[in-house]
Amino acid sequence: MKNITLVSLMILFTNIGIAQITGSKHDFSGNAWNTSGQICIVCHTPHNADLTVATAPLWNHDITSVAAYTLYSSATLDATVGQPGNESKLCLSCHDGTVALENFGGTTSGTNFITGSALVGTDISDDHPISFVYDAALAAADGGLHDPATTSSGLGSTISDDMLFASRMECASCHDVHDNVNGMFLRINNAGSALCLTCHDK
Ligand code: HEC
Numbered sequence: 280m281k282n283i284t285l286v287s288l289m290i291l292f293t294n295i296g297i298a299q300i301t302g303s304k305h306d307f308s309g310n311a312w313n314t315s316g317q318i319c320i321v322c323h324t325p326h327n328a329d330l331t332v333a334t335a336p337l338w339n340h341d342i343t344s345v346a347a348y349t350l351y352s353s354a355t356l357d358a359t360v361g362q363p364g365n366e367s368k369l370c371l372s373c374h375d376g377t378v379a380l381e382n383f384g385g386t387t388s389g390t391n392f393i394t395g396s397a398l399v400g401t402d403i404s405d406d407h408p409i410s411f412v413y414d415a416a417l418a419a420a421d422g423g424l425h426d427p428a429t430t431s432s433g434l435g436s437t438i439s440d441d442m443l444f445a446s447r448m449e450c451a452s453c454h455d456v457h458d459n460v461n462g463m464f465l466r467i468n469n470a471g472s473a474l475c476l477t478c479h480d481k
Pocket residue numbers: 300305306318319320321322323336366369370451454455456457
C-alpha cells in the first residue's frame with residue numbers, strides 16, 4: 280500500500296511539473312483520428328512546416344481560409360479591431376468549425392469538426408475583441424486600461440512581453456494552448472477576475 284501511494288504521488292508531481300498539455304482537451308494522442316499517438320504533431324512539425332501564416336511556430340495543421348469574420352463592435356470601443364491576426368488564425372483553424380481536426384500533416388479530407396461550447400464559429404462579434412494594437416496610446420484613449428509596456432503581467436515581465444504578439448491582442452493573449460493548470464487554458468487564474476484586472480483598470 281505504501282509503495283502504491285508513493286508511486287501515485289510521483290505521478291502526480293510529474294504531471295504538475297512537466298506535463299500540462301498531457302491529458303488536457305488539447306491532448307489528441309488518444310483520438311481515433313490521430314493514428315500517430317503523438318500530442319504535438321496535430322499542431323506542430325519539426326520539418327516541412329506550413330508557411331501559409333507568417334510567424335506561425337512550425338505549424339502542421341491545415342489553416343482556415345475564412346477571410347471575413349463578423350467582428351466585435353460597441354459604442355465605447357476605442358481599439359481598431361481587424362480580421363484575426365496570425366496567432367488567432369491558428370486557433371480558428373479548429374475553433375471556427377470550418378477545418379476538420381484531423382487535417383494535419385497534409386491531410387485535407389477529414390470529417391471530425393469541433394462541436395459544442397468549444398465551437399467559436401466565424402461570428403466573433405460575441406467574443407472578447409482580438410486582433411488590434413494594445414499600447415500606451417490605447418490605454419490613454421480608453422482611460423480604463425493599464426499601459427501594457429510598463430504594467431507587470433504577474434508572469435515575469437510586462438503585459439506586452441508576456442501577453443501580446445507584436446503589441447497585438449490575440450486569442451493567445453489570454454490562453455496558453457499548452458497549459459491547463461488554470462483551467463480553460465487560461466494564462467492567468469481568473470479567480471476574483473485576476474485575468475481581466477491584469478489589463479483592465481477597474
Ligand atoms: C492544439 C494545438 C497545439 C498543440 C497540440 C501543441 N501546440 Fe504548441 N503552439 C500552438 C499554438 C497555437 C502556438 C502559438 C501561440 C502561442 O505561442 O501561444 C504554439 C506555440 C508553441 C511554441 C512557441 C511559443 C512557446 O510557447 O514557446 C512552442 C515551443 C510549442 N508550441 C511547442 C509545443 C510542443 C512541444 C507541443 C507538444 C507537447 C505542442 N506545442 C503542442 C498550438 C499547439
